[in-house]
Amino acid sequence: MAHRVTTNQDRWARWVLHRRDASDSRVRQRGSSLLAEYRDGVLDRAVVAEGDVLLDVGTGDGLIGFAALDRVGPGGHVVFSDISADLLDECRRRATDEDLLERCRFVRAEADDLSAIADASVDVVTTRSVLIYVARKQEAFAEFFRVLRPGGRLSIFEPINRFFMTDGSGELFGLDVTAVADLAAKIRGVVFKVPTDLDPMLNFDERDLLRWARDAGFGPLELDYRAEVEVPDPLPTNDWDVLKRIAPNPLAPTFEEAIAQALTASERDRFEEHMRATLASGRPARRTLATAYLRGMRP
Numbered sequence: 316m317a318h319r320v321t322t323n324q325d326r327w328a329r330w331v332l333h334r335r336d337a338s339d340s341r342v343r344q345r346g347s348s349l350l351a352e353y354r355d356g357v358l359d360r361a362v363v364a365e366g367d368v369l370l371d372v373g374t375g376d377g378l379i380g381f382a383a384l385d386r387v388g389p390g391g392h393v394v395f396s397d398i399s400a401d402l403l404d405e406c407r408r409r410a411t412d413e414d415l416l417e418r419c420r421f422v423r424a425e426a427d428d429l430s431a432i433a434d435a436s437v438d439v440v441t442t443r444s445v446l447i448y449v450a451r452k453q454e455a456f457a458e459f460f461r462v463l464r465p466g467g468r469l470s471i472f473e474p475i476n477r478f479f480m481t482d483g484s485g486e487l488f489g490l491d492v493t494a495v496a497d498l499a500a501k502i503r504g505v506v507f508k509v510p511t512d513l514d515p516m517l518n519f520d521e522r523d524l525l526r527w528a529r530d531a532g533f534g535p536l537e538l539d540y541r542a543e544v545e546v547p548d549p550l551p552t553n554d555w556d557v558l559k560r561i562a563p564n565p566l567a568p569t570f571e572e573a574i575a576q577a578l579t580a581s582e583r584d585r586f587e588e589h590m591r592a593t594l595a596s597g598r599p600a601r602r603t604l605a606t607a608y609l610r611g612m613r614p
Contacts, residue, residue, distance in 0.1 A: 328401035373445030478605035489600030533611030
């Protein structure tokens with residue numbers, strides 16, 4: 316589906332609709348396949364039923380919300396919630412185009428303040444890769460609990476970024492950058508500016524998710540955790556000019572922007588020469604990551 320991208324969109328919309336895949340069809344296709352897996356994992360665990368009212372927090376471009384409409388059926392309803400007015404506009408446009416508007420509601424809200432949603436008014440709350448941007452995660456869980464009806468289900472997915480964040484100098488995009496580790500460290504210093512113990516993306520793991528959900532009142536709880544270490548993972552493209560235009564998250568610069576900020580002209584040439592040669596060599600990239608699905612119920 317084509318997205319409308321304009322220069323005056325907020326940073327969340329620019330990233331979701333353009334910067335996370337550099338507007339490249341190969342990168343987008345690869346990302347869409349992975350996102351569909353995460354989407355289905357969240358919705359399957361939510362046990363969505365016909366007639367449910369589902370609240371999708373941090374809906375983005377509606378990945379989970381639009382799929383949920385199929386599951387809740389004609390008698391159900393989906394509330395699309397996001398901090399970004401531009402992304403909500405994108406979802407509203409799609410809902411209008413697909414004649415789904417009457418079963419949708421659009422609410423601009425942060426995950427830790429869902430005051431626009433009434434107490435005990437929804438059957439399901441879903442999120443995907445949202446809490447990594449929320450500093451007040453405990454308050455977010457309290458809000459999820461508040462808006463759910465008794466017997467309502469919470470289903471979330473989060474990457475556990477702390478798992479793979481070491482000194483970061485050994486690889487980039489899963490490729491070996493040991494030969495230019497000094498330059499890679501400078502680039503990472505621009506991309507990841509906040510100390511680990513303060514960064515909402517890095518200052519928690521799966522045990523914290525369980526604890527916060529339990530403290531909010533959810534139970535029973537089920538957590539599915541998966542860790543992968545140096546698993547071969549072909550890149551969606553070997554074109555360095557595409558890869559460097561990707562931003563790893565909405566708050567970060569693209570790698571091209573980070574290189575321009577962190578390196579001198581001669582350092583940039585040395586780094587890019589290494590990356591092009593590494594990609595041309597056919598040496599496989601390797602993936603190291605951890606993810607968690609958490610499912611809970613409001614008693």
